[in-house]
Amino acid sequence: MQTEIVVVGAGLAGLAAAKTLVDAGREVIVLDGDEAPGGRVRTDRVNGLHLDRGFQVLNIGYPAVRDLLDVDALRLRPFVHGALISDSAGLHLVTDPRRDPGGLRDTLRAPIGSLTRKFMLGAYAAALAAAPAKTIRDRDDRPFRARLAGYGITGPILERFVRPFLSGVFLDPDLTVPSRFAEFVVRSFARGTIGIPAGGMRAVPDQLAAALPTDAVKYSFPIREVTPGQVTGDFGTITARHVVVAVGGPAAHSLLGIPAPRTRGCVTYYHLADFPPVAEAALVLDAEKRGPVTNSIVLTNAAPEYAPGAVLVSSTVVGNEDPGEAVVREHLAAMYHQDTSAWQHVRTYRVPDALPVHTGPLRQPVALGSNVYVCGDHRDTPSIQGALVSGRRAAKAVLSAR
Numbered sequence: 221m222q223t224e225i226v227v228v229g230a231g232l233a234g235l236a237a238a239k240t241l242v243d244a245g246r247e248v249i250v251l252d253g254d255e256a257p258g259g260r261v262r263t264d265r266v267n268g269l270h271l272d273r274g275f276q277v278l279n280i281g282y283p284a285v286r287d288l289l290d291v292d293a294l295r296l297r298p299f300v301h302g303a304l305i306s307d308s309a310g311l312h313l314v315t316d317p318r319r320d321p322g323g324l325r326d327t328l329r330a331p332i333g334s335l336t337r338k339f340m341l342g343a344y345a346a347a348l349a350a351a352p353a354k355t356i357r358d359r360d361d362r363p364f365r366a367r368l369a370g371y372g373i374t375g376p377i378l379e380r381f382v383r384p385f386l387s388g389v390f391l392d393p394d395l396t397v398p399s400r401f402a403e404f405v406v407r408s409f410a411r412g413t414i415g416i417p418a419g420g421m422r423a424v425p426d427q428l429a430a431a432l433p434t435d436a437v438k439y440s441f442p443i444r445e446v447t448p449g450q451v452t453g454d455f456g457t458i459t460a461r462h463v464v465v466a467v468g469g470p471a472a473h474s475l476l477g478i479p480a481p482r483t484r485g486c487v488t489y490y491h492l493a494d495f496p497p498v499a500e501a502a503l504v505l506d507a508e509k510r511g512p513v514t515n516s517i518v519l520t521n522a523a524p525e526y527a528p529g530a531v532l533v534s535s536t537v538v539g540n541e542d543p544g545e546a547v548v549r550e551h552l553a554a555m556y557h558q559d560t561s562a563w564q565h566v567r568t569y570r571v572p573d574a575l576p577v578h579t580g581p582l583r584q585p586v587a588l589g590s591n592v593y594v595c596g597d598h599r600d601t602p603s604i605q606g607a608l609v610s611g612r613r614a615a616k617a618v619l620s621a622r
């Protein structure tokens with residue numbers, strides 16, 4: 221087989237690259253080893269339930285999401301702009317007062333630190349929301365925890381709210397993630413709306429794949445070798461003028477010999493509850509770390525479509541250790557202040573390579589020479605935004621090649 225451009229990988233980066241190239245009138249074939257698009261953004265349909273392969277959210281404040289997707293068609297089911305903080309006394313709603321002025325009283329009373337520290341956190345988030353991208357890009361990079369300390373975000377407000385919230389976002393309980401990347405993420409939270417598409421997170425890659433010409437994406441085509449001008453799998457060899465490798469960091473290391481990123485993992489558990497343990501579509505965080513769960517949410521409070529007529533709870537443990545469903549369920553009882561013994565365990569997803577560890581540069585080169593290109597979240601930031609931007613950057617590099 222022969223084509224102008226072959227893209228290896230139909231995750232968000234590969235699909236963004238293919239869409240950009242097709243929109244520019246170029247001939248593209250996308251090959252993926254899996255049987256559907258999405259890579260790390262997949263949703264299983266199990267007995268009428270939508271189960272995302274690991275809890276994740278879509279932030280429609282991400283610029284690349286707005287540029288490349290028809291956001292309205294995704295039918296986002298938004299989450300509360302904040303979280304429910306659980307401790308042994310009960311559950312306390314903390315929301316962003318700029319987005320939810322009605323929640324100010326609860327937030328001021330919530331046991332997450334002094335009023336002064338709450339104002340410091342609010343001022344920092346508001347400053348990030350208003351900051352131009354260049355301001356953040358030009359700042360020095362340091363472990364995010366150190367940056368937070370510089371703004372007085374230490375002590376209870378860090379331990380009871382900021383750390384439990386963001387460790388689930390970065391899969392990094394110590395918040396060692398570089399501050400520039402972290403500040404971009406906090407800025408997008410402060411500006412955007414997060415939630416899940418009514419049809420599951422897979423609606424995101426499905427929409428990108430559907431925009432490509434019929435037969436442009438071929439599934440169950442694993443590639444084992446990439447050389448300039450050709451890719452090879454069990455089916456044989458495809459020759460192409462340009463080769464774009466849009467696989468995850470570890471697979472890119474195997475195919476291209478580029479350095480392999482370290483990765484972070486998580487384990488997500490799905491339960492059907494007998495009734496909603498809380499009314500809000502809000503992340504529940506444990507201020508007292510009484511067990512292994514980093515965050516939990518009643519998904520059907522936001523998106524009833526995830527489990528029509530039922531109550532679906534998603535709970536995530538950061539790291540690769542699976543503490544076991546019984547331990548998780550016990551911790552959920554403490555977090556929700558509910559008896560969870562009747563909850564039905566639906567499925568556990570272990571995702572060892574969920575995110576590449578981000579080490580600093582916001583952007584890594586995508587052109588490797590000899591018309592071979594690489595994209596994926598490991599070339600940008602470990603996020604949906606990073607994956608989409610990297611794919612678009614690789615496509616632009618192809619388009620500007622002579």
Ligand SMILES: Cc1cc2nc3c(=O)[nH]c(=O)nc-3n(C[C@H](O)[C@H](O)[C@H](O)COP(=O)(O)OP(=O)(O)OC[C@H]3O[C@@H](n4cnc5c(N)ncnc54)[C@H](O)[C@@H]3O)c2cc1C
Pocket residue numbers: 228229230231232233234251252253254257258259260261273274275276277278441442443444466467468471486571573574575595596597598601602603604605606607
């Ligand atoms: C559990 C979890 C939670 C997350 N939460 C969030 C979140 O809330 N917000 C956020 O912004 N981001 C989140 N992310 C990160 C985000 O999902 C990823 O950054 C993004 O999807 C990566 O896309 P990608 O295209 O770079 O890589 P991938 O999705 O890994 O795509 C690579 C593709 O390449 C294919 N492939 C690999 N090897 C080969 C081969 N040899 N031949 C052919 N095909 C191959 C794979 O099948 C796959 O389809 C989360 C990720 C996970 C896993």
